[in-house]
Amino acid sequence: MSSLVELKGVSKSYDNKLLAVNNVNLSLPRGKIIGLLGPNGSGKTTMIKMINGILAPTAGEIRIAGMPVGPGTKARVAYLPDRNYLTGNKTVEQVFHYFDDFYENFSMQKALGMLESLHIQPEARLNSLSKGTKEKVQLILVMGRDADLYVLDEPIAGVDPAARDYILRAIIDNYNPEATVLISTHLITDIENVLDEVVFVRRGQIVLYNSADKIREEKGKSVDAYFREVFAC
Amino acid sequence: MLGKLIKYEWKDTCKMGFLVLAVIACMTLLGVVGGVFPINFLVKNAQGITDGNELSNILMGFTVMTTYMVYIIGLIGGVYGVLIYSGVHFYKTMYSDQGYLTHTLPVTSGQLLISKMFISGVWYMLVLLGISISIMTLSGFLINVLLPEGFWESVAEIFRGLLWDNSEGYAEVRMVFVQLIFFWLFNLLIMPFATMMILYGSLTIGQLFRKYRAVMGILVYFGITFLSGIFGSVASQIVTTMQMLASDMAEDYTAVFMYGFGGYYIQFFVTVGVAVGLFFVSNHILQKKLNLE
Numbered sequence: 001m002s003s004l005v006e007l008k009g010v011s012k013s014y015d016n017k018l019l020a021v022n023n024v025n026l027s028l029p030r031g032k033i034i035g036l037l038g039p040n041g042s043g044k045t046t047m048i049k050m051i052n053g054i055l056a057p058t059a060g061e062i063r064i065a066g067m068p069v070g071p072g073t074k075a076r077v078a079y080l081p082d083r084n085y086l087t088g089n090k091t092v093e094q095v096f097h098y099f100d101d102f103y104e105n106f107s108m109q110k111a112l113g114m115l116e117s118l119h120i121q122p123e124a125r126l127n128s129l130s131k132g133t134k135e136k137v138q139l140i141l142v143m144g145r146d147a148d149l150y151v152l153d154e155p156i157a158g159v160d161p162a163a164r165d166y167i168l169r170a171i172i173d174n175y176n177p178e179a180t181v182l183i184s185t186h187l188i189t190d191i192e193n194v195l196d197e198v199v200f201v202r203r204g205q206i207v208l209y210n211s212a213d214k215i216r217e218e219k220g221k222s223v224d225a226y227f228r229e230v231f232a233c
Numbered sequence: 234m235l236g237k238l239i240k241y242e243w244k245d246t247c248k249m250g251f252l253v254l255a256v257i258a259c260m261t262l263l264g265v266v267g268g269v270f271p272i273n274f275l276v277k278n279a280q281g282i283t284d285g286n287e288l289s290n291i292l293m294g295f296t297v298m299t300t301y302m303v304y305i306i307g308l309i310g311g312v313y314g315v316l317i318y319s320g321v322h323f324y325k326t327m328y329s330d331q332g333y334l335t336h337t338l339p340v341t342s343g344q345l346l347i348s349k350m351f352i353s354g355v356w357y358m359l360v361l362l363g364i365s366i367s368i369m370t371l372s373g374f375l376i377n378v379l380l381p382e383g384f385w386e387s388v389a390e391i392f393r394g395l396l397w398d399n400s401e402g403y404a405e406v407r408m409v410f411v412q413l414i415f416f417w418l419f420n421l422l423i424m425p426f427a428t429m430m431i432l433y434g435s436l437t438i439g440q441l442f443r444k445y446r447a448v449m450g451i452l453v454y455f456g457i458t459f460l461s462g463i464f465g466s467v468a469s470q471i472v473t474t475m476q477m478l479a480s481d482m483a484e485d486y487t488a489v490f491m492y493g494f495g496g497y498y499i500q501f502f503v504t505v506g507v508a509v510g511l512f513f514v515s516n517h518i519l520q521k522k523l524n525l526e
Binding site: 014015049052053054055056070071072074075077079081083084085087098101102103 | 330
């Protein structure tokens with residue numbers, strides 16, 4: 001199976017001092033839910049930002065579906081950042097129309113359906129929404145797309161347990177089986193059951209890339225327990 | 234995609250644009266009510282047509298002074314208001330959290346820059362046009378009040394001469410007049426876009442710094458405008474002086490104007506050149522050096 005995401009010798013340094021990502025080679029297949037796991041400051045978000053063209057790598061090459069990061073890949077990648085970009089007094093519906101205009105793979109019907117199930121009014125103005133509700137709207141904007149790659153940076157951090165369940169359900173129910181979901185988190189227990197594969201990241205380097213089942217089988221413990229063992233302080 | 238970007242950029246900024254235009258309209262109205270009417274009153278008093286006492290004259294004079302101070306501050310505020318708003322809007326949508334949406338749209342960095350420069354340039358142009366119309370309106374009213382009857386007939390006579398009279402005197406003035414029109418058109422149609430591109434380019438260069446990127450962007454802007462101003466002014470002085478030395482101004486009085494325009498065009502091309510250069514530099518930074526915090 002051809003890989004969807006290819007990172008070849010990718011490095012990122014800030015000020016030529018701090019090497020946030022160090023010569024990473026990684027190939028991610030299609031049709032998997034992959035956990036990008038690592039402690040805070042391990043380089044997960046930096047890798048994700050480079051995949052989405054928010055950060056330029058210092059060295060190396062990133063390709064998605066065979067294309068270098070650019071307008072072509074951005075049309076195929078749905079990205080949920082760890083930031084809230086929904087500001088101003090636009091309504092939720094206006095933001096949906098914005099996405100519908102720019103992304104051919106955005107489904108207005110699907111997004112409105114998800115909005116309804118979360119009891120959020122399409123007429124609600126962004127500046128009247130709570131932080132948690134904005135995060136849910138951002139997730140809908142991502143999962144409302146029929147993308148090749150979904151990149152979710154800490155999608156369940158900062159939300160209540162009930163919302164976590166909904167978010168995980170939304171990810172599983174709405175992603176295209178041919179697509180890949182890359183989830184970055186350090187809350188492994190909550191997402192362990194949905195992961196097909198896991199990537200452990202430490203100090204900007206990949207220390208492990210394996211299937212979640214194999215880890216459980218070979219190590220005789222959960223991914224979360226193994227993570228704690230590998231990253232014990 | 235460029236059309237869509239332009240559409241949303243227009244929607245995002247139109248409230249501010251129309252607000253500034255409304256302020257200019259209000260300032261014009263204020264200039265007429267608080268400036269022209271009292272001046273008319275003072276002129277008629279001076280001519281003995283009306284009978285106003287000294288206190289009313291002082292009050293009217295104070296009103297005129299205050300009005301024109303507010304008027305000038307309002308117009309300058311309009312120009313700088315558009316510049317500052319455009320800079321803040323650009324920074325917020327490109328380099329703050331909103332940049333996470335902007336830079337993941339399936340568009341090129343060139344399209345992003347063009348859409349933002351185009352819309353803010355259009356607003357800047359409309360504001361400059363609004364200010365020109367405001368000044369012309371107010372001047373028209375003031376001319377009516379202050380200058381003797383028959384002034385407009387003289388102006389009409391001059392224009393008729395400029396358009397139809399082919400005698401030597403008019404032909405020379407016509408050249409100056411045509412240059413004036415070009416001068417104004419260049420300023421109105423091209424400089425707003427160049428000004429915005431220099432602002433956006435500077436803010437983008439500020440992104441290359443590790444810390445205080447917004448502040449660094451502003452400093453880069455002042456640095457670039459200062460240096461290009463100095464360079465343009467020195468270059469235009471040299472060219473103007475060379476042209477003046479090579480001709481006899483006593484023989485050709487319109488030459489004074491023409492050399493002035495020559496100097497202006499050099500400054501104009503320096504500014505446009507800097508703006509074009511900054512477009513390519515910004516595009517390169519967005520493609521190869523983007524580092525959103």
